[in-house]
Amino acid sequence: MTDKTLRSVTIERTGAGHFTATNARGGEIRFGTSSDPDGGADFTPVELLLAAIGGCTAADVDVATGRHSEPTGFTVTVTGDKISDELGNRMTDLAVTFSVAFPDGELGDRARAILPRAVKTSHDRLCTVSRTVEIGTPVTATVADA
Known part of the structure; x- marks a missing residue:
């Protein structure tokens, strides 16, 4: 590192x-x-994971589409099922859903046209968080001063 x-x-x-x-x-x-x-209202660690997945790809998509038009609405919903099985506790069926609107006109049309490609590119290449989850990176846990 x-x-x-x-x-x-x-x-x-x-x-x-x-x-x-x-x-x-x-x-x-x-x-x-x-x-x-x-x-209480504090996020759980699982909710933080969902927020990180959605936030990472939302930022990528916002940069790509925002070059053309400011959205009039931009919501990303991330869902998944928390299960416990022979592999331990984990999330399955993770899904990221975009609901984005742009104003009428040429610039809004351009942003709408690239939206699907921006979402795909973020998912397939750019979003560090979802790429790390999908590829499966080992996590090491240690105790300091043990």
């Missing part, structure tokens, strides 16, 4: 089942372990 390729976050426990992730630039996201509807 080099300074150009290394990405990192630090996660601190802030309470029972509550955590804050901090990036190298000082940005923070709070999350927790409760998926109980009454357990």
Whole structure:
């Protein structure tokens, strides 16, 4: 790893089942372990994974289509099923659905025309998050100072 390729976050426990992730630039996201509807609004780690998949490809598509026209609506929905089987807990049937609208006119028509290609290119080549999930990159877990 080099300074150009290394990405990192630090996660601190802030309470029972509550955590804050901090990036190298000082940005923070709070999350927790409760998926109980009454357990608070914090994202769960699985919801963060879904947001990362959708956010990565949304950013790619926004750059590509935004060169032509500002969207009048831009929503990305990411769904999946959390299962537990002989392989352990995991997500299956991950799906990313775009709902994007552009204004009438030549520029909106151009953005609409490239939207499917932009989504495909992000999925097939550009989105680091979904590419990593699909290809299957090993994760190493260690205990420091053990």
